[in-house]
Amino acid sequence: MAEDKIPLDTRNPWVIDTRELGRRAGLSRTVHRKVPVTTELGVPDVIVVPSGAEIELDLLLESVVEGVLVSGTAVAPTAGQCSRCLDPIEGQVEIELTELFAYPDSATEATTDEDEIARLVDDRIDLEPVVRDALVLALPQVPLCDEDCAGLCQECGGKWADLEPGHGHETIDPRWAALVERFDDSPASGPGREA
Known part of the structure; x- marks a missing residue:
């Protein structure tokens, strides 16, 4: 397994060129890169992956019969406020990814709707929609500074x-x-x- 020799698209770091993999099943490459967040991801005033942060990608790209299988992890910093006491909180979210990017004219591409599976376009894969959606879904719906946080007094608002x-x-x-x-x-x- 070779290290990350896949060229980086300087215009869009989310896009990975897969030409080095060819269309021969069994070839694989690892990709390690940090991608900047240009637009805040998440629920504003609750919890987000802030704009300006970096998402760390640690991925394995494998050429399979129907396309390129991408698996691995993405880790991003988070910032928000506790849902009980409203104190600011910081942390990180980590997701596991497994996504098939179908080759054009493959059986998978021909038999699935456009929104059901990701596709290769000009031998490139765009990871941004996949990673963004998975990160947003992995963010806690009720972020807490501590599991035992008692919150605020309903009468005076004191913590x-x-x-x-x-x-x-x-x-x-x-x-x-x-x-x-x-x-x-x-x-x-x-x-x-x-x-």
């Missing part, structure tokens, strides 16, 4: 981790509020009166 033990807010049913105020102000409720 539970920063509040004193026993923190609470007395709430009075509004239907009883006038009655409570009246008894709190009356002399009968004073310290010398026994209930």
Whole structure:
């Protein structure tokens, strides 16, 4: 297995030229590259792979009868905020990829719809849609700073981790509020009166 000798398309680092593989089943090449993120991926204000970050690709390209099979991993940094306490969080997401890029005029290309399988175009494969979709689907729907994060107090908005033990807010049913105020102000409720 040869190292990454596949030429890098300087105009688009997501595109890999597969001519060195030919169409002979059994040939393979590894590809290790870092690809810049030009547009933020994910759910804004929740969790994203930020613009300007790099996605690290570690892939194996194998020539098979029907096309080029791409397998391996993609790792990207993430940034967002905790869904419970709203603190900023950073981490990374890693995905496993296995994708067949069908040769033009192959049986696979002829028998599948255009959106069901990726295809080689001029002996090149474009990894961006495959990696982008897999990364976005792998992002957590409810990102947390810690599994045990208690979140925020519903009354004052303070972070539970920063509040004193026993923190609470007395709430009075509004239907009883006038009655409570009246008894709190009356002399009968004073310290010398026994209930």
